[in-house]
Amino acid sequence: MTAILLAFIGFCALIVLHELGHFTAAKLVGMRVEKFSLFFGRPLAKVQKGETEYAIGWMPLGGYVRITGMNPTEEIPEEVAPRAYYRQPVWKRIVVIAAGPFVNIVIAFLIIWALLLANGQATDQPVVSKQDLGQPAAQYLQPNDRIVSVDGVRGDPAAIARQVSTHRCAGRQVDGCAAATPATVVVERDGRLQTFEITPRYDGTRGIERARLGFSYENATRNVGPVDASGVAVTGMWDVTTRTVETFGKLFQAREREQLSGVVGTSETLRQSFEFSTTLALYVLAIISLSLAIINLFPFLPLDGGHIFWALVEKIRGGRPVPFSVMEKAGAVGFVLVIMLFFIGLSNDIGRIGDGTLGDIGR
Structure with missing residues (x-):
């Protein structure tokens, strides 16, 4: 029971810190944040502080930050319009969107770096x-x-x-x-x-x-010192990144699809790692954090990378906004990809539950 609780807390911490990155960056560049939510769905609890509502949803599959004006067609009161997302220069939008994955990358680095200092290479x-x-x-x-x-x-x-x-x-x-x-x-x-x-x-x-x-x-x-540990951590994270990208690039190969895990498998792996050892659990948490950053940076809406991609396209177009209808159509492709990845991971998790291999560690 303790391992389950620790795994859940670790998972929630990654989500909160990711969204906190978006939230903090948005506040720093002057955008108006309407809502900060842990999980999706109807709020189980919420509180209003200033202009921002803080909530906990009932569906533990992620979280989100709602910034005024994320949809360029929405009607916005004139008094808050200057602080709307799509009224901001491209660089501010990229900073806000990239802040979430950046936080996950920093978390992964710090965990791996600390483990190397404590346990050696x-x-x-x-x-x-x-x-x-x-x-x-x-x-x-x-x-x-x-x-x-x-x-x-x-x-x-x-x-x-x-x-x-x-x-x-x-x-x-x-x-x-x-x-x-x-x-x-x-x-x-x-x-x-x-x-x-x-x-x-x-x-x-x-x-x-x-x-x-x-x-x-x-x-x-x-034993490694702080500088060597930094180099080893970056090298290891790069290896994980390249393998993750290669895996998603081969989704139409049955063998590669079988390697994907959904939220069930990820949570179970994290739970088992807590039962095995704290060091392993922290390492798994770092890899999950890095993986969240990598996946979120894929250039498809509604992922963070999709928002960054279209902001860069706007910059290349000399500041002319991309028609929202174009982004919607492209977003449909991204949505299908996200749903496909979710169901492939979920079906793999169900299969592993059936054959008893879900979350196997150290066997």
Whole structure:
């Protein structure tokens, strides 16, 4: 229950901060904000402060900021007309619209940067993990030990596992039986080599069914400073961005469509990550925040990127406004895209619920 609550709070925080970006930018450039709402639909609660109504809707699928004059054809009282959205210069409109995704990008960066400073950067060197350290390994090995060899055999984790599996129980191979002979395990610990004689045990778990020492691997980490952490965070975020764009560019390929998740799958993944570890939960939250920014910047109305696109078109046209009818027709394409993405993600989530794989993490 706690994990569900934390996931919900995290999701809400991303929405509020995104809309707060639009809200703050609009106020700073002098636009009139009529409403700030967390979630959609009829308000469950609302309060009026000055010219702005603050509300919480009943449909937890997002949020919005309503700025006076977002529709250029709406009738606006003369006293507020100068502060209407479409009465503002192009640069102000772009600043206000881009502020929401910008906040999500900053949130993602700060979370990843802080996690790197706290936990270090993962390397490609496998070491003994503190997770799943069981018997008999727990009597000899320590987290972050690097396995150098087993019985003189060196190699990657797969090669080490194959060598350990050559040790067999004296009689029938049954779950938990001890091997007839011990394995000679050489590890590197704090820069020095140590040798242990460890007797493997047979693991009859379905999918394993071989002798094991009783540990798993994780990648070693290295400490990074604030500057290095910034570079690593930006590089990682760029990789996520390019993969996300590539995925949406291949929506007509069945395999790529299967990778999409909707709000159900995203929430479930976040919930499970809170149950697994706070670090993983924060990382997932950062990726969700970055993904919200990327999707919102797609150049289709009603997404933020659509508003930015048409503002730039107006600038290229020498300040001549684009006919609202043209934007409406183009917006219909964007609306269809958004609905298509929503239903593809939702159908994938339903399928994962059916086969029990929704939100699988670390398996």
